[in-house]
Amino acid sequence: QSLYNLGAKCETMERYGPIIRTYGQENFEKIQNAKLLIVGAGGIGCEILKNLALTGFKYIELIDLDTIDVSNLNRQFLFRPEHVGQPKAIVAGNAAKRFNPDLTVVSYHENIKNPKFNLAYFEKFNLVLNALDNIDARRHVNRLCLAANRPLIDSGTTGYLGQVVPILKGKTACYECYPKPTQKVYPICTIRSTPDKPVHCIVWAKECFKLLFNQPSESMLFEDESTGETSTYMQLISYPTDVTVDAVLQYGEDLLTALYRTEIDKRLAMDVYKTAKVVPVALELSDIHQAVEACRASLTNTSTTSSSTAGWDHRIFSLQENIIQFLTCLYEVGVKDRQLIGQLSFDKDDLWAMKFVTAASNLRSH
Ligand SMILES: [Zn+2]
Known part of the structure; x- marks a missing residue:
């Protein structure tokens, strides 16, 4: 029995010897308990x-x-x-x-x-x-x-x-004693109509994500009908009930047209970019349509859906690729999480969410 105790003691000393010498026996016992x-x-x-x-x-x-x-x-x-x-x-x-x-x-x-x-x-x-x-x-x-x-x-x-x-209560300040620096906020009108820096377009894309996949009314892009005429995309914020390639692509094409053509044209006509350094270019309907058809071909051809997307974040996307990416994400989220649309939060660790925001902000930068 005593030999057994000695053995156990040796093992303890081998494992904890340096810790005991550093903190002392008394503190070591506190650690152990x-x-x-x-x-x-x-x-x-x-x-x-x-x-x-x-x-x-x-x-x-x-x-x-x-x-x-x-x-x-x-x-x-x-x-x-x-x-x-x-x-x-x-x-x-x-x-x-x-x-x-x-x-x-x-x-x-x-x-x-x-x-x-x-x-x-x-x-x-x-x-x-x-x-x-x-x-x-x-x-x-x-x-x-x-x-x-x-x-x-x-x-x-x-x-x-x-x-x-x-x-520690009564001894130190607590986590809430000091105000926390708030996240950088941008003026709502800069984001909504005159984003002129890449970061504005990314914020816009994240607001677009919120509008389509989370609570629309929480998004900066949301418009209430009671305030008068709304933007065309406001008619398109409900995701199709049936997640089929055709239904989602039709929805996606309408959405792309509203967000990146109709609204841009409207603002160009209103001359809101008069003083802007960079002026957006409305997407061509033919570009949108061509990408929709390319997307339809890849989504219905099962042999290409397993193609690897490794390295996607190290390339600069062409206009066509951005539109295809936007549509593919729209379809993927429906297949994966149709029931959760309306309560999805942007998470940088969600690959589809990153891809969607990337494509949406690139297109807004066009
Ligand atoms: Zn406190």
Whole structure:
């Protein structure tokens, strides 16, 4: 028995010796007995989880609502190509356990705002670590930690800068004590009618995305009928009920004509670009129609639909390619998520959404 104990002790010393010498026996015991909560298993979460596992923490609960995307693999190093599509919290938890066999990770593939993660839930932890990518969730965890009187270490990024802030009720400022820099906003009329920089066209395209796939009334491009004559595209914001190639292409052709021809012509006639450095060019009906037919051929020919799109974001698209891209995305989202149209949010990790916004903004820059 005593030899067995000695063996176990040696293994502990081998694993934790440097940690114990660094932090001292007393702190090491605190580490071993602590219960931690990590919110977020993305870029920051992977790093934190690995470090805590190697430091000797033995009990961690991990919450993340996301699944793994190919675009995460360059930095979220606990994930491998075979994990794409699986929940981040579960894959990251399993990976961390391999760093340290003493570690227990309880993973939740859920939203931190789920009411089950309530005050009583937060009270069972000694420390909470935020590894989130959005202000809303960071605020939510901040408030719960204040209410539960639990220390929070909040980390995040803004642009190219990273921040780490310890927050403890009554001792430090909290996450909401300082106003957050708001996202850059552009004047609504610049976006709607006179975008003259590439960034304006991208904002316009994202508003177009909102108009077509999310709540139309939330979009800057939305027009209320009560305010008088509306733009032609306002008649075209409902996606076809039946997702067939013909129905979607007809819809797409009408939409392209309204957005990139009728409305541009109307504004040119109104002379709104009088003082603009760059004046848009309305699309030719024949260009739109030609692209529609090319798109019909590729969508109905099943042998070409599996063609790889690798490298698409490293090329400059021709006008035809932009129109085809716009139409293909319109069709793809219907096939994939018809029921969700009206509640889809733009996500840079959604390939089709990136392609749609790319094509839509390129066309608005024409
Ligand atoms: Zn505060």
